[in-house]
Amino acid sequence: MSDYTSWDQLDHAEDHIVFPDNIGTNISIDETSLSQGELYTVVTNKAGKGRKGTLIAMIKGTDSETVKKVLRRKIPFQKRRMVKEVTLDMAASMGQIVRGTFTAATLVTDRFHVQQLAYDAVQEMRIAYRWEALGRENTEMELAKKVGRPFVPDRLENGDTHKQLLARSRYLLFKNKGKWTPSQIWRAELLFRYYPSLKQAYELAQSSGHIYHTVKDKGAGFTRLAKWYNEIEKAGFNSFNTVSRTVQQHYQTILNYFESRSTNASAESFNAKIKAFRSQFRGVRNVAFFLYRLSKIYA
Template sequence: MIEQVSKIDSKKRQAVIEITLDMANSMKLIAKKCFPKAIQVTDRFHVQKLVLEALQEIRIKHRWQAMDRENQSILQAKSENKIHTPQLLNNGDTVKQLLARSRYLLYKSKEKWTDSQEERAQLLFELYPDIKTAYALSQQIRAIYNSKNDKNVVMLKLAHWYRKVEESGFKNFNIVLNTITVNYQSILNYFDNRSTNASAESFNAKIKAFRSQFRGVRKIDFFLFRLSNLFA
């Protein structure tokens, strides 16, 4: 990749003012070498995705525990020659189903929940207060990105968020916290122009989908030719 970009005239590369990228160190090094004067911006999608993954890990942990409890109950019922009857919650879900079906509502803000999702979320948060706390932390990050505040206000809000994460005691959120700390400056750079690489990510998804239809690429030149005809 560096060799291909280096073919572009050096003056043009030095004229690049800003570049958005993910949090991979390899990408940062490539960007620094190819566009030495460009300000690096960590795309908000990757930060929010990291926080949401930490939230989902807590839900998945509880789901595995619920599955284990249900399996133990089934085995015990069999040993006693009884029929296992799962306990149903007010919305008709078992605890295992509640945890499985709550996956998508945790990605959304409360305003976008359907009536059934709102009912499910209420039951979920009553049974698992730690999921409720983790959900609140994920929504606070979303609110910081959606606000129109400048860098100074964002720095203050991030400091408050850091404190809440430390108080929560969630190990996976502390890992997220350390990752954000390592990329702190490039994350803050987003709030200068609020640039994202959403269009590039969308185009990349199209390329991957196109490539998967043919189960790989044999001739790169011909593949690029077809892409240019389809998407140019």
């Protein structure tokens, strides 16, 4: 019933599908898991708005040389020169692909990936404290057992033990304090009283979002980002080492956000569409046929 057997990309679909006519001035590049954890590099046109004309390319793997070779071979140079801006995450391979393929484009590091790094650093500290609390509780349980008395853990004012306090604070540490529920406000008050370093780390993570929300130009962004970097360095938290190194390595592409305020949200949204489409197929048994059906909707 379909033209699948005569599809012009069928012979190489499992390795790559490319649609040069869908190229635009503003594009995104990301990776997605397609079948059994197999990664594909996905290039999309923001002007497509997640509909027909969105998909530019899907290429098996994330190796920069492999992806560059396919894009250069399948998309004419003049079309690649049309691209003026590419949003991407902080993976080194993605930057190499863009610089080697879309040579006239400005690279913009996605703001949400920068913020996520800071949030992850806070969670790393919370988890470390939780392991310490678990260790103390296990030691106390063993001591109680040795002296033949029941173990009764210390409870805080809201009824949590330290272990529970740290476990139950996970989600509030992702949220702006203005969005905390009354119980989260109480829990955060206790958390920051007993673990003041977590309060400092939480405020560092939140301030990254504040920079993106309030700064309107690249010059001010440069100043605010430099101050934030200095605050991270001054805090001296080991968990923030990755954050400071990443900011240092991607400083220019992070700052490019303040010129157009572009993000990789369209790519993340397209990845969500792929996952939803995949669930309709109950997985991907025939990769080529799956990509054929996907291209009929989005290419």
